[in-house]
Amino acid sequence: MSAPTVVVEDLHVAYGSTWALDGVDLRVAAGATLGVLGHNGAGKTTLIRALTTLVRPTVGRVEITGLDVVADATEVRRRIGVTGQYAGLDEFLTARENLELVGRLAGLGRRARPRADALIDRLGLHEYAARRVGEISGGSRRRVDLAASLVADPAVLFLDEPTTGLDPLARAGLWEVVDELTGAGTTVVLTTQYLEEADRLADHIVILERGRIAASGTPAELKRIIGGKVVHLTVPAEQVPDLPFIPEDDRTDGSRVRVSVTVVDAPTATALVADLHRGGLEITDLDVTSPSLDDVFTHLTHTTGATR
Template identity: 50%
Template sequence: MTEAIVMDGVHKRYGEKRALDGLDLVVGAGTVHGVLGPNGAGKTTAVRIVSTLLRHDAGRVTVAGLDVRERAGEVRRRIGLLGQHAAVDEQLGGRQNLEMFGRLYHLGARRAGSRADELLERFGLADTGRKAVKQYSGGMRRRLDLAASLITDPDVLFLDEPTTGLDPRGRTEVWDAVRSLVGGGTTVLLTTQYLDEADQLADRISLIDHGRAVAEGTPDELKARVGGDRIDIVLRDASRLAEAAALLGGEDLTLDPDRRRIGAPAPDRVAALTRTVRVLDEAGIEAEDIAVRRPTLDEVFLSLTGQPATAQVTEKTEVAA
């Protein structure tokens, strides 16, 4: 696997606070690598370091094979960054925004204009390119922001919580755009608070907590760390919960009387479902719902960090001089 991004034992302190405490991260070229963690875990600090906006105190960091400290200028020519807050000017039109970014990157007037047209077409904004951005929907605005980050056709793209505040339709639009980019060979480092977003987009995920990577793998590999598949049964009659549990037997059963629910391991999904239906039917116990499910990334998050994904801790940031 070609390594597009490498962080090896990276440290960063803000006074007495350790934002990164020996962070290790390897991102393969042409993949989406998700970085998850509670607020304050170090996600934004990591993105600022790999995008040359912040200097690390110790460790090694390379992007596209280039050391971010020693060859920062070359790194910047190879990357794009979509931050948490929109960078486009709402008073200008979509095309004017992209042309402006192109000129800032010294593309020249003609090339900036042609690149703007290419990106508007690519992100489904060609028909609205002359409209002021203030008239755009949230999803359209974020797609324009994403287009602006690609004005130089970067090899590596950093997305720092790209869909925060968007409605479901807007999030889907951004997800489709990201998938298209990766299909074209772009490497994406994604930080997000939405675990379903990482599940949808990421080839691999690193879970960081207190500035260190505490787990890494594919979404399915991480889910397997908190247990295999389980079957959930919701009964119509709560009074038969104990009877049903006794009939189903086995270890690691969980009972939730308030929800009339039984949970049990399901190492063989189909066999477990078939057996459960047969046992309950023979005993005349009616089920309102039966479903086999895999652990969620929320459960992985809670298991490995000891706190839910929505935990709010302020992460201080600093821009390198």
Template identity: 45%
Template sequence: MSASIEARGLVKTYPGDVRALDGLDITVGAGTVFGLLGPNGAGKSTTVKILTTLARPDEGTALVEGIDVLRRPDQVRHVIGVVAQNSGSDLGATGRENLILQGRLYGMGAAAKTRADELIERLDLTEFAGRMVKTYSGGMQRRLDVALGLMHRPAVLFLDEPTSGLDPESRTALWREVSRLAGDEGLTVLLTTHYLEEADRLADHVAIVDRGRVVAQGTPDQLKGGLHGDAVHLELPAGADLDAARRALASLPGVQEVRLSGRSLSARSDDAAGMVPVILAALQQAGTSAASVTVARPSLDDVYLRHTGRRYHDAEADAGDEAEALVTEGAGR
């Protein structure tokens, strides 16, 4: 399979010595949906900015449809469509007017109206196309954003956190649209997301990004299949002796990959359900207990835990704390 996107050794550092990318490598096969999965602050949006010519890396190279993004950015912009996190549509114009203007900016001339009507029908915007965009719901706005990205028939479509902030119903509707797009005319889709379920459901291939590096990649099934046995997840109560609990599980035969993240303790076993009474007894003997216990099939959260040593929700919380600290520090200067 030929590659639509190739990036090697991307490094990007922002003021304050914030290293957004730390040698990131990805290869995206033509005609596939490729998911960049990671918590906020992992480097996903910076990667998209570089690949769409909106930022330059400090180090590394990147090709989109065989075109060097640093040497020929104008050519790259003609073969890509971009749906950014923040909409670029004119709120005071109608959906149809936004689409026609987008087409004319790409030199489509009279063909812009025909293409706009095609996308309005395809993305179920017929009822709203004549209304000003400022009256659109979040889900309607995102469908229009996707239509804008498709106006000039790009070879590669970038979707940067396309469902962030949407309600569950709107998110599910947009998932359906992305799935339909992926099957049309060999369109390549690069999707960034911090939703585990979104990557699992939509992406043919997933690269898990943590602190500016790809730590694991493959199909969702390949990544989950690399974890042998089922997972036992325990939430420990406040005041529990966390180290004692971890040691108690690690000493049990038939229990592997014991990891502690915050007050969440996880382990794997070929007979996870059968090991629960044994695990609880070991915790009791160690002088602690579990507030809750669940047994689950391997998930992308488990993959993330294996490769980073942190639970995904803990990484999201850490990213939020770091962002708040940077804002507070900046305000105090």
């Protein structure tokens, strides 16, 4: 087996007396996608900043393509690309000019223009190439930003919530690009608020909670943590106290509340639904599903938060 592209060992990062990361261990293989999930404040951004040389580890070791992010920070930066949720582009330059500028800053010299043209071809940006970035849509701007992060042909691409605010079509387009990149051998580290995005893209997922890894595994392995079936239903807000279970999750929509509970198997789910109907609850939008990453995330962050 080839050496992992990203190695994180016992990583701690402290801000004053607060541990933003408190003992994180990771391995990411070449051409794989790691999904990093967690609530706001769980440590996702600090992890990305540590991996991209922007934050120095307080304790522990981080290597990118075999290089230490502290001792070899300059060389590490040459081997990575970073795309955040806010496009880091000059709005007064065209898309092509932005890509050329990034190429020249990366030391490509005369190769900057052909590299920009190659990325415009690769990401289908021809209709935006000659337009100022400030004049194009958010989804298209995000694609230009992604192209900018690929100018130096990075071995590892960090995507920090790259599809936040994008419409479903633009999000799907970016997913296709990520698939193409990993297929060509690029390693991707992705943080996202969209659990279906992690389910779709990630080969391996870690869920952070208070700076620690609450769970780690493939999407399928994480779903097996819960097992069974998940019952989702909507009831009037005043009937929530009458439910024969404590909801694992609830979302208020006007005068009604969407709740969910996990049961051991399908027959148990059927029996629960029957009991609910006999109890006279005004149920709407009832469905019984297998666990999703949303259910895993809710379960893990609820249980780990309750035990700390």
